[in-house]
Amino acid sequence: MQEKHPAGGYQAAGTWNVSPRTLSRQERRTSFGEVESTLTLAQAVQEANRCLYCYDAPCIQGCPAQIQIPEFIARIRSHNLTGAAEVIYRDNPLGAICGRVCPVEALCQKACTSCRINTPIAIGSLQRFVCDLAIQEGRIAFQDETNVLGKVAVVGGGPAGLSCAHYLRQRGCEVDLFEKEDLAGGLLRWGIPIYRLPEEVAKREIDLITNRVALHRKYLLGTQAEDFLKQYDAIFLGIGLSSPILLRTPGADLPGVYAAASFLRALREKKGGDFAFYGKEIAVVGGGATALDAARSAIRLGASKVTVLYRRTAEEMPAFSSEVEAAFQEGVDFLWLMSPVEITPVDGRLKLILEGIRLGEPDESGRASVIPTGVRTNFLADAVLVAIASQAEPAGVEGWMDRPKVFRGGDLTGGATVVQAVADGKEAALRIISWLEKGGSQ
Amino acid sequence: MKPDLSINFCGIHFPNPYVLAAAPTTDSADQVARALEAGWAGAVMKTTSVETETVELVYPQMGGIELEGKKLNGLINIDLISERHIDQVEQDIRRLKKEYPGKVILASIMGSRQEHWQELVRRLEAAGVDMIECSFSCPHGMPERGMGAAVGQNPEFTERTARWVKEAAKRVPVAIKLTPNITDILPIAEAVKRSGADAIVAINTVLGLIGVDIDTFSPLPSVDGIGIYGGFSGPAIKPIALHFVSKIAQNIDLPVAATGGICTWRDAVEFLLVGARNLQLCTAPMHYGFRVIEDLLDGLSHYLAEKGFSSVEEIIGLALPKLSSYQHLSRTYKVVSQVNTDICIGCGLCFIACQDGAHQAIVWDAEKRLPRTDEEKCVGCGLCPQVCPVEAIALKRTA
Ligand SMILES: Cc1cc2nc3c(=O)[nH]c(=O)nc-3n(C[C@H](O)[C@H](O)[C@H](O)COP(=O)(O)OP(=O)(O)OC[C@H]3O[C@@H](n4cnc5c(N)ncnc54)[C@H](O)[C@@H]3O)c2cc1C
Ligand SMILES: Cc1cc2nc3c(=O)[nH]c(=O)nc-3n(C[C@H](O)[C@H](O)[C@H](O)COP(=O)(O)O)c2cc1C
Ligand code: SF4
Numbered sequence: 061m062q063e064k065h066p067a068g069g070y071q072a073a074g075t076w077n078v079s080p081r082t083l084s085r086q087e088r089r090t091s092f093g094e095v096e097s098t099l100t101l102a103q104a105v106q107e108a109n110r111c112l113y114c115y116d117a118p119c120i121q122g123c124p125a126q127i128q129i130p131e132f133i134a135r136i137r138s139h140n141l142t143g144a145a146e147v148i149y150r151d152n153p154l155g156a157i158c159g160r161v162c163p164v165e166a167l168c169q170k171a172c173t174s175c176r177i178n179t180p181i182a183i184g185s186l187q188r189f190v191c192d193l194a195i196q197e198g199r200i201a202f203q204d205e206t207n208v209l210g211k212v213a214v215v216g217g218g219p220a221g222l223s224c225a226h227y228l229r230q231r232g233c234e235v236d237l238f239e240k241e242d243l244a245g246g247l248l249r250w251g252i253p254i255y256r257l258p259e260e261v262a263k264r265e266i267d268l269i270t271n272r273v274a275l276h277r278k279y280l281l282g283t284q285a286e287d288f289l290k291q292y293d294a295i296f297l298g299i300g301l302s303s304p305i306l307l308r309t310p311g312a313d314l315p316g317v318y319a320a321a322s323f324l325r326a327l328r329e330k331k332g333g334d335f336a337f338y339g340k341e342i343a344v345v346g347g348g349a350t351a352l353d354a355a356r357s358a359i360r361l362g363a364s365k366v367t368v369l370y371r372r373t374a375e376e377m378p379a380f381s382s383e384v385e386a387a388f389q390e391g392v393d394f395l396w397l398m399s400p401v402e403i404t405p406v407d408g409r410l411k412l413i414l415e416g417i418r419l420g421e422p423d424e425s426g427r428a429s430v431i432p433t434g435v436r437t438n439f440l441a442d443a444v445l446v447a448i449a450s451q452a453e454p455a456g457v458e459g460w461m462d463r464p465k466v467f468r469g470g471d472l473t474g475g476a477t478v479v480q481a482v483a484d485g486k487e488a489a490l491r492i493i494s495w496l497e498k499g500g501s502q
Numbered sequence: 503m504k505p506d507l508s509i510n511f512c513g514i515h516f517p518n519p520y521v522l523a524a525a526p527t528t529d530s531a532d533q534v535a536r537a538l539e540a541g542w543a544g545a546v547m548k549t550t551s552v553e554t555e556t557v558e559l560v561y562p563q564m565g566g567i568e569l570e571g572k573k574l575n576g577l578i579n580i581d582l583i584s585e586r587h588i589d590q591v592e593q594d595i596r597r598l599k600k601e602y603p604g605k606v607i608l609a610s611i612m613g614s615r616q617e618h619w620q621e622l623v624r625r626l627e628a629a630g631v632d633m634i635e636c637s638f639s640c641p642h643g644m645p646e647r648g649m650g651a652a653v654g655q656n657p658e659f660t661e662r663t664a665r666w667v668k669e670a671a672k673r674v675p676v677a678i679k680l681t682p683n684i685t686d687i688l689p690i691a692e693a694v695k696r697s698g699a700d701a702i703v704a705i706n707t708v709l710g711l712i713g714v715d716i717d718t719f720s721p722l723p724s725v726d727g728i729g730i731y732g733g734f735s736g737p738a739i740k741p742i743a744l745h746f747v748s749k750i751a752q753n754i755d756l757p758v759a760a761t762g763g764i765c766t767w768r769d770a771v772e773f774l775l776v777g778a779r780n781l782q783l784c785t786a787p788m789h790y791g792f793r794v795i796e797d798l799l800d801g802l803s804h805y806l807a808e809k810g811f812s813s814v815e816e817i818i819g820l821a822l823p824k825l826s827s828y829q830h831l832s833r834t835y836k837v838v839s840q841v842n843t844d845i846c847i848g849c850g851l852c853f854i855a856c857q858d859g860a861h862q863a864i865v866w867d868a869e870k871r872l873p874r875t876d877e878e879k880c881v882g883c884g885l886c887p888q889v890c891p892v893e894a895i896a897l898k899r900t901a
Contacts, residue, residue, distance in 0.1 A: 100845075102893045109572075113790055131796065138766040140801035142808070 122171030145194035159188025163380035205232035210293035218246020220298030220470025223485025311403030320354035320447035346447030505806035523782035524610035544606030565712035576738030578712035639681035639706030664697030707733025736785035751777025767801030775821035836901035837882035
């Protein structure tokens with residue numbers, strides 16, 4: 061017997077949940093092909109019909125960028141796909157990217173009212189559907205205002221910087237975008253692997269923004285910071301945390317021990333061949349997005365065994381639950397409550413000495429504190445990928461971060477998702493605009 | 503270039519074709535103000551009457567028709583005209599015309615005697631109304647008193663009453679709102695034309711009984727155990743409304759405003775294509791709120807742009823030349839059903855529907871769970887694409 065929901069009614073018959081086509085476990089172990097496909101029109105309309113079109117919808121509160129979710133879903137329902145795309149792009153210029161990489165289970169879909177009677181509406185998949193189609197059919201062309209409100213330097217071409225640049229241009233600001241790399245995109249380009257975010261998808265939405273600004277590539281902001289303060293009416297810093305922190309245990313500098321971030325970057329630069337992981341056993345140290353993507357990538361390179369070593373338990377892992385789930389499905393192993401204390405070379409392989417951990421009272425970060433138990437075990441691997449943390453590129457900008465003209469956002473200010481970076485960039489742009497309108501430029 | 507959504511109806515400029523129909527959504531100036539802010543072009547204030555008319559409402563008034571999980575496929579109501587008499591509506595109109603001079607405010611009226619109809623018209627004109635709509639069409643309650651549909655079901659009463667109103671209206675156009683609860687609409691529509699009225703609004707609600715409570719045996723909605731017939735509206739009545747609107751547009755030389763089942767911009771386009779110059783909505787904004795106007799507007803706008811039209815005026819009536827009679831349909835045109843096995847999910851619904859409800863022309867591969875059309879047997883009746891849940895079946899032309 062189905063239980064009656066307190067709000068009345070039973071789970072609606074004839075309204076099914078749809079799911080996109082997904083690569084099989086075997087396909088995922090042998091290729092970097094995108095795991096999920098875009099919904100078909102029929103699927104999208106079917107799913108859109110399940111949306112309750114809530115008043116003051118909670119899903120919007122779950123979205124850092126505040127996309128008017130029920131409005132775009134209503135437009136899918138009425139086959140107004142251009143209107144749906146406009147609703148999304150109004151609040152998030154990286155709609156197709158976010159439709160793929162957002163941890164929706166912790167954001168909009170977590171808040172969806174339908175969770176109380178059924179599964180949440182597949183908001184991420186619907187967003188991806190709308191944006192993919194709009195971009196494919198060339199229906200997205202941003203019209204910028206032409207009045208020159210001021211001149212702004214945006215430093216860092218990741219999602220935070222791109223979003224800030226976009227909203228500044230929309231309101232007619234001149235934008236100089238400075239990026240230390242050869243290409244803009246930040247972790248969209250060098251971090252998130254292509255089986256979740258194909259290069260072409262990232263490029264199309266990034267180009268729609270960079271085409272409208274003056275892009276200065278291979279430009280590392282450092283000591284020029286003081287000049288910037290004189291030259292520009294305002295400055296936005298979205299430089300992320302692009303420098304990986306390495307292990308400090310003895311042996312951390314041995315050949316075969318890599319920063320997972322560098323590994324992921326090499327894959328995006330199509331230099332995966334530098335890592336001969338085929339048939340090898342790989343250890344990954346860490347429990348965040350980088351660790352999980354490194355592990356899933358190693359599987360795809362044909363590693364025979366991939367083990368994630370994490371010092372707390374699955375509960376505390378900062379990685380998104382959908383990622384952990386996918387890694388399990390693909391055959392990644394996990395060893396909880398373990399931390400490497402030393403790495404030594406043994407017969408061309410690496411021996412990790414792992415120390416057992418016990419969880420204690422929450423520390424100042426709110427997570428359970430880590431107490432070494434003194435129990436040690438050995439763990440053998442052919443290579444180690446380290447993904448414990450990142451920090452901002454040392455850039456001589458520390459001293460002027462808090463100046464009134466200087467705005468910041470994204471991972472640099474504690475964000476951890478693409479959509480948070482987008483939201484921060486947008487909010488900063490709006491603050492800069494109101495600052496300029498109040499004559500802040502003088 | 504954004505297409506021009508504005509439209510001329512009876513010489514009045516509407517910023518777009520969407521108007522709130524006379525209903526609970528228009529029973530106060532505050533509600534209408536919110537709707538106009540949201541983007542509606544105008545509103546017909548809920549039907550009003552002279553102060554001496556007694557309007558006694560009963561509750562509950564609403565019922566819905568459920569279909570496979572969606573409850574409001576159609577709405578029934580046993581509401582009557584507004585409890586608010588002309589004195590209050592006059593005030594609403596003064597305020598709304600002052601605050602929203604660019605929007606269109608219509609008033610809906612109902613009377614039982616010539617003096618009442620004419621007094622209502624004079625007072626509304628003085629209050630600044632843009633247009634008057636006469637309800638000859640409320641299907642429940644009012645006809646028992648010789649009002650509403652009792653007028654609209656009789657050509658003679660229709661013509662006479664419309665003349666009274668037209669006589670009194672010195673400044674503003676008069677539209678007559680018709681009932682669908684009649685066998686042939688044309689004699690009534692012709693009567694409206696003869697009266698000299700300026701436009702027709704079609705259709706008001708369809709008389710119906712939404713259901714019976716199978717535990718208490720009370721018809722629904724149940725007022726302390728007793729029920730009556732009510733007025734049926736919303737998505738379910740769209741085909742009925744399209745029929746009446748197109749028929750009037752084809753046969754009567756008067757502009758038509760459509761009402762009845764318009765919920766999305768797609769419905770709107772269809773009504774424009776069969777000749778409507780104005781679109782009145784009631785159930786959709788009652789269900790989801792005034793915010794539905796956003797998709798109605800931008801959906802219509804994108805549609806026009808994608809089809810290469812620069813204004814909404816250009817599409818009015820484009821389907822009418824293609825609306826014909828049975829004898830003119832082609833006897834040589836032939837289609838057969840075709841299954842796209844890449845999309846097919848193997849539910850077998852097309853097979854069983856054709857097997858039991860059509861011509862046994864679908865062959866079922868039980869092993870692979872795949873249907874295939876036997877083109878010799880298929881007459882192309884078009885049942886199977888209707889039952890396919892994933893659009894895997896299309897009709898292919900063969901002659
Ligand atoms: C492997 C991995 C997977 C992830 N997966 C997801 C996911 O699935 N979903 C999700 O929402 N989030 C994910 N994240 C997090 C997400 O990528 C970040 O939160 C987001 O990219 C932060 O954006 P940002 O603009 O603040 O920084 P970044 O994306 O890091 O961009 C900063 C940019 O600034 C440039 N820069 C740095 N210093 C300077 C300087 N001094 N001068 C000029 N330019 C400079 C950098 O080159 C870079 O282009 C993942 C992160 C990683 C590492
Ligand atoms: C609750 C309710 C009350 C209504 N009251 C009136 C009214 O007072 N006068 C009138 O002319 N029509 C009235 N109608 C009819 C609507 O104006 C409209 O013509 C009809 O509902 C069909 O449109 P729809 O399918 O968009 O709802 C009412 C409809 C409903 C549902
Ligand atoms: S919370 Fe869920 S059901 Fe409600 S509007 Fe948002 S997506 Fe639709």
